[in-house]
Amino acid sequence: MYRRPIFTKILSRTDVKHRMTIPMESFNVFQIPQGKHSKRFVFIDMIDTGRPWSFRCSTRKKDVYPKPVFSSGWIKYVRRKGLREGDQVSFFFVEKDGEEGLRFGVQAQKKLRLLGKDCWTTPF
Template identity: 55%
Template sequence: MTKRLFDKTLSKTDVEYRMVIPMDSLPAFRIPEGEFSKKVDVFDNNCCRWSFRCSKRKNDAHPKPVLSSGWIKFVKEKGLKEGDQVIFSVSDKDGAGGLQFGIQARKRVKLFGQDLWSDPL
């Protein structure tokens, strides 16, 4: 079963450097105890696999998780800009606890003062 993990409207930092992940979504990424990062494979709507590094701060009560290493390549390939949106989902791919992440990107288009969203990229 696929579950929506989070939606995010992209900030300037998200499209230029790394994407900040909502804190309440960090447990889904399952960074091993004692480690501070993990490679995460994510599939888009076209079944293309993207590899990102999910990392958190080492010595901080507020770990501020981010996606980096591969994230900016995804942003550029999809032509994303500040104000566009990504939707992360997660599913149990084999019923044995193995997780599969999905991502949809939508571009924001302003038309007659209204925000419209493109179909998922």
Template identity: 55%
Template sequence: MPKMLFEKKLSKTDIEYRMTVPMKSLDAFQIPEGEHSKDFGVTDIHGRRWRFRCCTRKTDPYPKPVLSSGWIEFAKTRSLKEDTRLSFEI
């Protein structure tokens, strides 16, 4: 049974540039110590596979994770809009 990782209402920045990820969910992405990003695969509700990259800041003590590579293509393909609610499960 899938477990909820996080749920989010999308902002304009999430749609146009990168999606911020809640800090409490960062451990689930398993970014190796000393690294600042990790690519991972997801499957959407339609069964399509996507590749995203989760990145953190390199120098800031607050890592502020974001989804970058692959995310904008997903958002555009799915015609996501500001205030859309998304759920991520593991």
């Protein structure tokens, strides 16, 4: 399995309580059809044996600045992984041997402080 990073983000309070904002420089990866303001994307959990997660990517309907976010499905993922403000999540393009096309992957990492240093661990 090959993976190419799309983006990694340290989670804010809004990201873990309501919806996750998507960095604008990565928004072009998540193509929403013309005339629509949202689309569901399936992400393969890179740690939890390939479990699929469905997140809705949406933008503002009537604003020049789209401000893309992951909404529906995102908070369920946050709760399942026990994520908090300061933890991080990474998104990838995933290519499996023998399968055609790219898929999306997601991986959460929890921040731990050990002996005065920040360490990252993957929740299941």
